[in-house]
Amino acid sequence: MNKRKQVFFLGAGFSKAINPAYPLLNELCTDIRQQLELGTDTISAHYKTEIPENIKNNVEHLLTYLSTDFPWKQENNYTDRALYERISRMIGQHFQQLDKNGEHNNLFDRLIAGFLENPHCDIITLNYDVLIEKAMEKYVKNNGQPYLPWERLYSYPLSWIGSRTIPSAGTLGGTPFIQRLPSIIKLHGSVNWYHAGASSSDTIYYRNYNPNETDHMTVGLVPYIIPPVMDKNAFYNHTAIRHLWQAAAHLLEEADDVFIIGFSFPPTDTAARFLFRTALNPHADIHIIDISDENTLKKSHKGLFGSRQVNYRYCGNTPVPPLERFIRENMPIPTTQATGVAQ
Numbered sequence: 001m002n003k004r005k006q007v008f009f010l011g012a013g014f015s016k017a018i019n020p021a022y023p024l025l026n027e028l029c030t031d032i033r034q035q036l037e038l039g040t041d042t043i044s045a046h047y048k049t050e051i052p053e054n055i056k057n058n059v060e061h062l063l064t065y066l067s068t069d070f071p072w073k074q075e076n077n078y079t080d081r082a083l084y085e086r087i088s089r090m091i092g093q094h095f096q097q098l099d100k101n102g103e104h105n106n107l108f109d110r111l112i113a114g115f116l117e118n119p120h121c122d123i124i125t126l127n128y129d130v131l132i133e134k135a136m137e138k139y140v141k142n143n144g145q146p147y148l149p150w151e152r153l154y155s156y157p158l159s160w161i162g163s164r165t166i167p168s169a170g171t172l173g174g175t176p177f178i179q180r181l182p183s184i185i186k187l188h189g190s191v192n193w194y195h196a197g198a199s200s201s202d203t204i205y206y207r208n209y210n211p212n213e214t215d216h217m218t219v220g221l222v223p224y225i226i227p228p229v230m231d232k233n234a235f236y237n238h239t240a241i242r243h244l245w246q247a248a249a250h251l252l253e254e255a256d257d258v259f260i261i262g263f264s265f266p267p268t269d270t271a272a273r274f275l276f277r278t279a280l281n282p283h284a285d286i287h288i289i290d291i292s293d294e295n296t297l298k299k300s301h302k303g304l305f306g307s308r309q310v311n312y313r314y315c316g317n318t319p320v321p322p323l324e325r326f327i328r329e330n331m332p333i334p335t336t337q338a339t340g341v342a343q
Contacts, residue, residue, distance in 0.1 A: 003120055004256035010125040013262020013290060017323040018108045018131055021098055025228060029059035032090055043086050046079045060268060063087060064230040084227075092223035095128045095191045107327050112139050114331035115182050124185040124248045126263065126272070128225050130192050132184060133208070150208040153184045155247040156240045158206040161194065161217045185248045187226075187272075189241070194221035200237040230268050245271075249279035256281070261289040261323060264300045276304050289314040289326050 015022040023031065033056055036047045047056075055061040066084035073080070112135040115121050123132065137148040151158055186193075192209070195202040204224050207213055226235045235241060252258065252275070265273055286305050288297055294312040301310070314322040 005254050006118065006121045006257045006259065007251050007255040008115075008121070008123045009258060009260045009263065010123065010127060011261065011263025012127060013264075014125075014323070015127050015129055015131055015262070017262060017291075017321060019098070021101070022129065022131075023094070025059060028091065028094065028228075029057060029062075031094060032059060032087055033057070035090060036087075043079065043083050047083055050079075051083075059087070060228045060230055063227045067227075067229055067234070068231070085222075088225065088227045089223065091227060092128070092191045092225055099130050099134065099191065107324055108135060109139065110331050110333070111327050112136055114327075116140075116179075117332075118182075119180050122183045122185070122251050124187065124251060126188050127186075128188060128191045130190065130209075133192075136181075137208070147210070148181075148208075150206060152181050154206065155183050155185050156204070156243050158193065158204050158240075161205040161207045162212055164205065165217050166212075183247070183251070185244050185251065187241075187244055187248060189223070189225040191223055191225060193224035194218050195224045196220065197222045201239055204240050232271060245275070249275060252276065252279045252284070253281055255284050257285050257287060259287045259289060259326075261326075262291075264290065264292060264297060265304060266300070273304060280305070280308070282306070282308065284308055286310040287314070288312050289322050291315075291317045291322060293317075 012022070012024050016024060036044050038044075039047070051062070051065075055065055063084060066080045066087070069077075108131075112132065115123065115132075116136060116139055125132070133148075133150055133153060136153070137150075140148040151160065190206070192207040194205045194207070205218075205221065207218075224240075226232055226241070236245070258280070263272075265276070267273075286308055288301075288310065290297060293316045297312065297315060314326045316322065318325070
């Protein structure tokens with residue numbers, strides 16, 4: 001058995017490779033702009049008349065502008081803050097709707113089986129969606145297990161949302177999936193995580209969309225996601241996020257193989273770049289899976305990986321998508337029964 005410790009580091013390109021409906025950052029910005037341009041309330045009017053046109057087409061710049069108290073802005077600009085919160089909710093709702101549809105390439109099931117059948121695999125993701133959790137739950141149920149305890153996937157201890165309204169609530173009851181589960185380190189939060197938004201020690205609740213859950217359970221809470229802003233320092237104060245980034249650093253320190261899927265390390269994401277420059281095992285092998293070509297990625301990766309071995313075999317927008325090629329050539333056919341995966 002291969003005992004090399006594997007870490008999969010996932011960006012937005014990963015989710016889009018699984019389901020093309022999932023947006024990249026520029027596509028997300030287009031959707032948000034369209035919704036705000038159609039709005040008729042005070043917040044939408046503020047967006048249309050007061051926000052400079054040259055930042056509307058970049059959601060990262062827009063949210064950074066709205067959330068930062070630049071010295072030339074009016075003091076106590078509550079409308080900017082309200083617009084920032086509106087856009088953050090829109091992002092969460094956008095991904096929630098996509099997750100609800102649950103569509104994906106069938107070959108994805110084979111990747112999920114590989115994750116679950118590998119006792120030396122963990123996942124770090126910058127994505128908000130729950131594609132992986134839902135696919136893991138499908139795998140578990142197809143193999144005769146009654147439910148997957150989502151709380152065991154998350155490195156930080158979260159509370160099930162039902163515990164707010166049902167005293168001593170569990171999740172679904174029954175015997176859960178008992179084998180070792182990979183950690184899913186969600187560095188930017190998740191659309192199924194909720195908190196009060198009041199302090200850096202708020203309880204974070206999670207949903208796993210089981211039949212016992214209702215929307216009433218989330219009353220008074222907001223999705224716990226870190227929006228795409230340029231300066232994320234203000235978000236790192238929460239104990240959960242600090243723990244998750246520390247856990248990610250530990251995984252990279254121990255990794256023998258790191259698979260980076262759908263993330264090109266843009267210059268503005270200084271946190272991710274410094275994470276790799278300071279925490280990555282000096283002996284780890286790096287594997288890049290991305291639709292961008294090798295030369296473009298090498299320019300983006302300059303200074304990140306040092307002298308480590310970097311494999312660009314699964315790069316480029318070839319007739320067979322790179323993630324599909326990677327799965328077919330590297331993920332074994334599942335050994336368990338009734339997975340329903342593509343061969």
